[in-house]
Amino acid sequence: MAQQVRAVVARSKGAPVSLETIVVPDPGPGEALVKIEACGVCHTDLHYREGGISDDFPFLLGHEAAGTVEAVGEGVTDVAVGDFVVLNWRAVCGQCRACLRGRPWYCFDTHNAKQKMTLTDGTELSPALGIGAFAEKTLVAAGQCTKVDPAASAAAVGLLGCGVMAGIGAAINTGNVGRGDTVAVIGCGGVGDAAIVGSKLAGASKVIAVDIDDRKLATAEKLGATHTVNSRSADAVEAVRELTGGFGADVVIEAVGRPETYRQAFYARDLAGTVVLVGVPTPEMQLELPLLDVFGRGGALKSSWYGDCLPSRDFPMLVDLYLQGRLDLDAFVTETIALDEVEKAFERMHHGDVLRSVVVF
Numbered sequence: 097m098a099q100q101v102r103a104v105v106a107r108s109k110g111a112p113v114s115l116e117t118i119v120v121p122d123p124g125p126g127e128a129l130v131k132i133e134a135c136g137v138c139h140t141d142l143h144y145r146e147g148g149i150s151d152d153f154p155f156l157l158g159h160e161a162a163g164t165v166e167a168v169g170e171g172v173t174d175v176a177v178g179d180f181v182v183l184n185w186r187a188v189c190g191q192c193r194a195c196l197r198g199r200p201w202y203c204f205d206t207h208n209a210k211q212k213m214t215l216t217d218g219t220e221l222s223p224a225l226g227i228g229a230f231a232e233k234t235l236v237a238a239g240q241c242t243k244v245d246p247a248a249s250a251a252a253v254g255l256l257g258c259g260v261m262a263g264i265g266a267a268i269n270t271g272n273v274g275r276g277d278t279v280a281v282i283g284c285g286g287v288g289d290a291a292i293v294g295s296k297l298a299g300a301s302k303v304i305a306v307d308i309d310d311r312k313l314a315t316a317e318k319l320g321a322t323h324t325v326n327s328r329s330a331d332a333v334e335a336v337r338e339l340t341g342g343f344g345a346d347v348v349i350e351a352v353g354r355p356e357t358y359r360q361a362f363y364a365r366d367l368a369g370t371v372v373l374v375g376v377p378t379p380e381m382q383l384e385l386p387l388l389d390v391f392g393r394g395g396a397l398k399s400s401w402y403g404d405c406l407p408s409r410d411f412p413m414l415v416d417l418y419l420q421g422r423l424d425l426d427a428f429v430t431e432t433i434a435l436d437e438v439e440k441a442f443e444r445m446h447h448g449d450v451l452r453s454v455v456v457f
């Protein structure tokens with residue numbers, strides 16, 4: 097029997113989101129129905145609402161979530177009813193050319209639920225990133241559920257479902273930060289701060305936080321940045337070089353998604369160093385660099401999709417570190433809110449007042 101639940105829907109471009117009753121089908125083959133316990137408010141939800149991702153309105157927003165599996169469809173063996181899970185938006189297929197080459201974190205054919213959730217009049221919803229978790233219950237592909245230790249706080253570990261994993265993974269998976277490396281992180285929102293935490297976990301000797309907002313730099317310092325640079329008042333490249341013996345950092349992580357900050361990242365790294373782009377640019381942005389500098393400075397210029405994470409490998413490991421007190425995910429939860437406060441949370445996010453607002457059910 098399909099169920100009716102309350103959910104946050106973006107009905108049309110730019111319009112405030114509304115609380116609606118939606119219809120969630122019973123899980124079919126390979127699907128799971130998840131009762132949501134917590135879901136973070138991410139910038140990408142706002143991008144959806146503003147029509148910046150696609151025009152497939154109405155959207156069912158929310159995608160940084162944890163909850164309990166309530167029912168599973170035919171053939172589902174990896175998760176069972178009652179499992180505490182973090183949802184992911186890259187359920188790997190195991191069969192595409194990336195998966196077959198042993199690089200499933202690049203999977204080119206990730207899975208989502210096949211059945212559609214709808215409004216009560218039958219209008220099909222497009223779930224954000226194939227999740228849609230600003231809802232009491234949501235329907236996903238079973239592979240989008242990663243079982244983790246139920247002792248963890250849902251509000252904290254749900255954040256691993258997107259921004260925090262993207263940042264930690266940008267450092268440890270894509271940037272391959274290791275013991276003794278110097279790291280600079282440009283843009284210290286939820287993603288950049290997670291990159292700082294990830295670099296610290298990996299044993300970086302220096303972690304330099306760069307932002308244009310002193311409030312963000314203060315939080316970055318609390319989370320483990322060893323140095324901070326306000327790039328409104330100082331030249332980011334010069335400052336990073338000065339702090340690294342005149343050379344630049346071994347790894348520079350760009351977590352803004354703009355050409356000018358990418359350029360800073362490019363020049364703030366040491367020769368043969370690595371640039372990781374985790375910030376997401378918009379279609380009109382262009383980058384111009386002297387090709388001789390691209391060659392002459394060597395190293396690696398990489399992009400990080402979802403922190404090159406493998407949810408089944410990385411989520412349980414990070415939840416264990418959280419439970420051992422070695423990874424402070426609680427620090428990313430600025431406030432917990434009710435389902436009908438998402439619009440207000442967008443406002444606060446837009447003004448840079450929060451790291452994450454998290455809807456708790």
Ligand SMILES: NC(=O)c1ccc[n+]([C@@H]2O[C@H](COP(=O)([O-])OP(=O)(O)OC[C@H]3O[C@@H](n4cnc5c(N)ncnc54)[C@H](O)[C@@H]3O)[C@@H](O)[C@H]2O)c1
Binds near residue numbers: 283288351357373448
């Ligand atoms: N690659 C992925 O898989 C992935 C996943 C999630 C989010 N993202 C992207 O990561 C980026 C950051 O996300 P977030 O949630 O942390 O956003 P956020 O808005 O919380 O943080 C952005 C930070 O950048 C700072 N900033 C803005 N302009 C700057 C400039 N010119 N120089 C230095 N700092 C500047 C802001 O002050 C803010 O602290 C976004 O582009 C988001 O879309 C990528």
Ligand SMILES: [Zn+2]
Binds near residue numbers: 205
């Ligand atoms: Zn695949």
Ligand SMILES: [Zn+2]
Binds near residue numbers: 139140141
């Ligand atoms: Zn997100």
